[in-house]
Structures are given as structure tokens and as C-alpha cells.
Amino acid sequence: xxxxxxxxxxxxxxxxxxxxxxxxxxxxxxxxxxxxxxxxxxxxxxxxxxxxxxxxxxxxxxxxxxxxxxxxxxxxxxxxxxxxxx
Amino acid sequence: xxxxxxxxxxxxxxxxxxxxxxxxxxxxxxxxxxxxxxxxxxxxxxxxxxxxxxxxxxxxxxxxxxxxxxxxxxxxxxxxxxxxxxxxxxxxxxxxxxxxxxxxxxxxxxxxxxxxxxxxxxxxxxxxxxxxxxxxxxxxxxxxxxxxxxxxxxxxxxxxxxxxxxxxxxxxxxxxxxxxxxxxxxxxxxxxxxxxxxxxxxxxxxxxxxxxxxxxxxxxxxxxxxxxxxxxxxxxxxxxxxxxxxxxxxxxxxxxxxxxxxxxxxxxxxxxxxxxxxxxxxxxxxxxxxxxxxxxxxxxxxxxxxxxxxxxxxxxxxxxxxxxxxxxxxxxxxxxxxxxxxxxxxxxxxxxxxxxxxxxxxxxxxxxxxxxxxxxxxxxxxxxxxxxxxxxxxxxxxxxxxxxxxxxxxxxxxxxxxxxxxxxxxxxxxxxxxxxxxxxxxxxxxxxxxxxxxxxxxxxxxxxxxxxxx
Numbered sequence: 001x002x003x004x005x006x007x008x009x010x011x012x013x014x015x016x017x018x019x020x021x022x023x024x025x026x027x028x029x030x031x032x033x034x035x036x037x038x039x040x041x042x043x044x045x046x047x048x049x050x051x052x053x054x055x056x057x058x059x060x061x062x063x064x065x066x067x068x069x070x071x072x073x074x075x076x077x078x079x080x081x082x083x084x085x086x
Numbered sequence: 087x088x089x090x091x092x093x094x095x096x097x098x099x100x101x102x103x104x105x106x107x108x109x110x111x112x113x114x115x116x117x118x119x120x121x122x123x124x125x126x127x128x129x130x131x132x133x134x135x136x137x138x139x140x141x142x143x144x145x146x147x148x149x150x151x152x153x154x155x156x157x158x159x160x161x162x163x164x165x166x167x168x169x170x171x172x173x174x175x176x177x178x179x180x181x182x183x184x185x186x187x188x189x190x191x192x193x194x195x196x197x198x199x200x201x202x203x204x205x206x207x208x209x210x211x212x213x214x215x216x217x218x219x220x221x222x223x224x225x226x227x228x229x230x231x232x233x234x235x236x237x238x239x240x241x242x243x244x245x246x247x248x249x250x251x252x253x254x255x256x257x258x259x260x261x262x263x264x265x266x267x268x269x270x271x272x273x274x275x276x277x278x279x280x281x282x283x284x285x286x287x288x289x290x291x292x293x294x295x296x297x298x299x300x301x302x303x304x305x306x307x308x309x310x311x312x313x314x315x316x317x318x319x320x321x322x323x324x325x326x327x328x329x330x331x332x333x334x335x336x337x338x339x340x341x342x343x344x345x346x347x348x349x350x351x352x353x354x355x356x357x358x359x360x361x362x363x364x365x366x367x368x369x370x371x372x373x374x375x376x377x378x379x380x381x382x383x384x385x386x387x388x389x390x391x392x393x394x395x396x397x398x399x400x401x402x403x404x405x406x407x408x409x410x411x412x413x414x415x416x417x418x419x420x421x422x423x424x425x426x427x428x429x430x431x432x433x434x435x436x437x438x439x440x441x442x443x444x445x446x447x448x449x450x451x452x453x454x455x456x457x458x459x460x461x462x463x464x465x466x467x468x469x470x471x472x473x474x475x476x477x478x479x480x481x482x483x484x485x486x487x488x489x490x491x492x493x494x495x496x497x498x499x500x501x502x503x504x505x506x507x508x509x510x511x512x513x514x515x516x517x518x519x520x521x522x523x524x525x526x527x528x529x530x531x532x533x534x535x536x537x538x539x540x541x542x543x544x545x546x547x548x549x550x551x552x553x554x555x556x
Contacts, residue, residue: 072441
């Protein structure tokens with residue numbers, strides 16, 4: 001079934017945006033491993049050494065997703081939505 | 087009164103069971119005994135229940151029978167058995183939320199609000215249902231309780247995290263069950279088990295006395311074998327609740343009275359761009375439903391991929407914050423797959439989480455603009471039919487993706503901004519798959535009317551698996 005587009009693609013950023021951030025570079029497992037090691041210490045999390053790889057893998061995944069958001073320009077006046085209303 | 091053997095409620099809808107009870111064709115005690123017998127017979131295979139409330143159910147059934155014999159008014163769900171994901175408080179039981187750690191919690195003092203409302207409407211609670219640990223799951227696997235099994239093929243996943251609700255309803259144990267949905271935990275299991283599922287607008291149904299996951303986009307709702315059952319049960323649960331701080335102060339807007347209203351004039355489009363699935367089954371399902379609705383236009387949700395990423399980040403951060411004390415005290419008692427993600431989430435810089443929250447507001451405004459052009463949007467509910475239990479990856483077009491992280495790629499960008507969604511199951515062989523019908527905030531009626539019309543036309547249906555017969 002062929003369907004026609006209904007609306008124009010929305011602009012990727014609204015009016016009065018800041019310049020797009022420089023694309024996030026990929027972090028190496030070593031860098032994120034170091035962040036994880038420092039983080040568990042700062043947060044007083046008692047982890048075992050064989051958990052480190054799983055934590056670092058997930059941290060890499062999170063930073064990959066974060067890079068997409070970090071690279072999206074928003075106006076300085078943007079409000080966060082921590083108390084969310086539909 | 088008919089004997090139990092003459093009345094087979096295994097695949098009856100909640101509406102049909104309630105009608106039979108109201109007409110005096112069956113007793114509530116018979117209905118409950120049948121349901122308990124089905125649980126005993128089938129649940130060793132499905133592994134959907136983690137606790138049965140047999141005594142409570144029998145007492146409740148007897149009370150309903152007595153009230154009917156006294157000629158008292160029969161409430162709308164009288165005699166209908168149901169069960170709840172084990173993150174709902176059930177008085178007298180610890181609320182385990184799929185975990186080992188919460189088993190040490192004291193028993194809940196009071197039922198969750200939605201259980202109270204359903205019982206006021208005459209429904210009968212049968213017990214608590216399996217789920218992914220702390221709802222951080224799309225697979226239905228659980229290292230503490232074992233995986234729930236898909237009734238269409240017990241070697242396959244139910245999807246998660248509302249795994250037990252989907253297995254129990256698709257397996258014919260109960261006509262409906264309650265689940266929760268943060269990133270897709272009602273919609274993914276509904277898709278994989280071939281069921282109707284409703285994730286209402288954020289703030290519509292009370293979450294009071296349920297164990298949280300990510301407070302800013304936790305939702306609760308029903309899973310059932312018909313769209314009408316979704317409407318009936320949803321109507322029974324409506325209403326403001328001061329015990330849930332985000333429950334909206336809105337008048338109850340029941341859907342059942344308008345369910346059969348014509349779809350004439352409703353504008354339905356298909357989500358394009360990010361939602362253009364490259365796998366055969368979701369494409370077939372979308373095309374079939376789009377054709378039935380005459381939805382011949384595509385519409386693009388702007389920056390949906392970023393929305394999914396923002397949902398991913400906020401989820402990890404909020405869940406990590408929730409569980410930080412338990413990670414400090416009892417990290418070894420978590421499922422390792424949950425624990426590693428939670429610890430990683432605790433490391434996320436606040437600057438990135440706040441940016442995700444700002445993006446969320448921007449994205450919500452952009453998507454809401456689309457609802458000036460359309461009334462409903464169709465999108466896949468899952469990128470594939472049910473994978474095998476233990477399967478690590480699946481193919482999506484040319485890509486091979488991890489199952490655990492990606493079963494919710496099409497649901498995350500929707501619940502993230504609180505839109506109401508009904509999943510409509512499309513029968514396929516060998517496995518069903520679902521389509522999301524997404525409506526504007528507070529327009530559950532639109533999504534439910536469309537799902538009901540599709541069911542009436544035979545396009546959407548909850549197929550009875552071989553297991554569900556007899």
C-alpha cells in the first residue's frame with residue numbers, strides 16, 4: 001500500500017536556537033570504565049570486579065543515546081519537563 | 087443454575103462473563119472455581135501467576151452470589167475474575183515488583199486503588215502476576231521467578247515487563263489483567279501475545295499503591311482479549327485519586343457508551359520516518375489495519391529517534407535514583423541485567439538528563455501539533471513477533487539488534503510524552519503481532535473506538551492459542 005506524506009517534516013530545531021553542539025565523540029570503553037570506577041566510589045556502591053564490564057557496556061549505550069540529545073540545539077529559554085503533564 | 091461443566095468461561099470476554107452472571111446463568115463461585123482450575127492446569131507451563139488469592143476470591147464470589155440472590159443491583163463487572171502484575175499492592179501480600187529484594191517487604195496494608203475500583207464494580211481478584219524485575223524489561227524473563235511463557239508458543243517470550251498479565255489473558259486463565267507501561271510494558275506483551283492493551287493518557291488512571299519505576303512516565307492499564315473489555319474495565323477504573331499526585335483532576339469520561347459510534351470523520355494516518363519498519367510482520371499488520379481504516383496518508387513524528395533516546399536516558403536516571411539505596415545494600419540480589427543498567431544510570435551526568443527533559447517538552451509540543459491534522463496515528467507495537475526465550479538478538483531489516491534493549495523501539499517515543507495508545511492484535515501465522523493506535527491526550531475514546539471497529543470487522547482479533555482450548 002502506497003501512502004502519501006501528510007505533513008512536511010518538522011524542522012529539527014525551533015526558532016532562536018543555539019548553535020548545534022559539536023557532535024559527541026564516541027567514548028572508549030577505557031574512558032567510560034574510568035568514569036564508572038569513579039562513579040561507584042563517589043556514590044558508595046559496593047560493586048564486584050566482574051560487574052565492571054556490564055556496567056561499562058551500559059554506560060556506553062547511555063552515552064550513545066545522550067549524544068543524540070546533546071547534539072540537538074534548543075533555545076536557552078527551554079523548560080525541562082521533569083513534572084510531566086500530558 | 088447451570089452446572090460448572092456446562093459453562094466454559096475460558097475464552098469468554100469479561101463482558102460475556104458479567105452478562106452471564108447478571109442473567110443468572112452461572113454463579114460467581116462457579117466462575118471462580120473454573121478460573122482456579124485453569125490456573126492449576128495451565129500455569130505450570132505458562133508461569134504467569136506468582137501468588138493466588140484463592141480464599142479472598144472464593145469469599146468475594148460467595149458475597150456476590152448472595153447479593154444477587156437478595157435481588158441487589160448487579161455491578162457491571164460482577165463475577166469477572168482478574169489478576170494484576172505483582173507491582174500492584176494486594177492487601178496481605180508483599181508487593182514484589184518482580185524482585186527478590188521486595189519479598190522482604192511487609193505485606194501491603196491496603197489494595198491498590200485500581201483493584202479497589204474493580205472490586206467495587208464486582209470483579210474478583212484471583213492473584214498477582216509475574217513481571218520483569220522492577221519493570222525494567224521488555225522480554226518477560228525473570229531470574230527469580232522464571233520467565234512467563236507465550237501461550238501461542240511456550241518456547242517464546244511473552245514480552246515484558248507485564249509478562250504475567252499477557253500470559254494469563256492469552257492463556258485463557260482470566261479475561262483481563264492489569265499491567266503497567268513506562269516504555270511499552272503493556273504494549274509490547276500485548277503485541278507478542280496477540281492481545282488488546284490500553285496505555286491511557288499519563289495521569290488518567292491512578293497509580294496509587296503500585297510500585298514505581300520511572301515516576302514521570304509510569305502508566306497503568308488493562309490487557310484483554312477484546313477492545314470492549316478494555317473499555318468496560320477502563321470505565322470502572324476512571325476517576326481522580328488524591329493518593330496519586332499526578333492523577334488528573336478530570337471528570338470521568340466513560341468510553342463504553344460511545345464505543346460503537348461510527349468512525350466517519352476520523353482522520354487516521356500512519357507514522358512514517360522512524361516508524362517505517364523494515365520487517366515483514368509489522369509491515370503486514372500496519373498495512374492491513376491502514377487499509378481497513380482507509381488510512382492512506384503518512385505522518386512523521388519529528389525527531390522520534392531522539393525521543394526514544396531521551397526516554398532511554400530519563401528511564402535510566404529515574405530508575406537509578408529510585409533504587410540507589412537498594413543498590414548500596416543488596417546489589418547482589420538484583421538480576422544482573424537490571425543491576426548493571428541501574429548502576430550505569432546512576433553515573434549519568436545531570437546536565438545530560440536535564441537536556442533530555444528539555445527535549446521532551448519540545449518533542450511533546452511538536453507531536454501535539456500533528457493532532458490538528460489527524461485524530462489517530464498507527465505505528466508498529468513491536469519490531470518483531472515473539473522471539474524465543476533466551477534469544478539475544480533479532481533482525482530488523484539489515485540490522486541485528488539486541489532483543490532486551492530494542493523490543494520497545496516503537497513504544498518508547500509515545501509513552502515518553504504520555505499519549506494514550508491502544509494495541510490492536512493482528513492475527514498471523516504462526517505468531518500474532520500488534521499495531522499501536524495512538525490518539526491525542528485524553529482521547530482514549532478515539533483509540534478504543536478504532537480498535538473496536540477493527541475487531542468488529544475481523545481485522546483485529548485476539549486469536550485463541552491451542553493451549554487456550556478446553
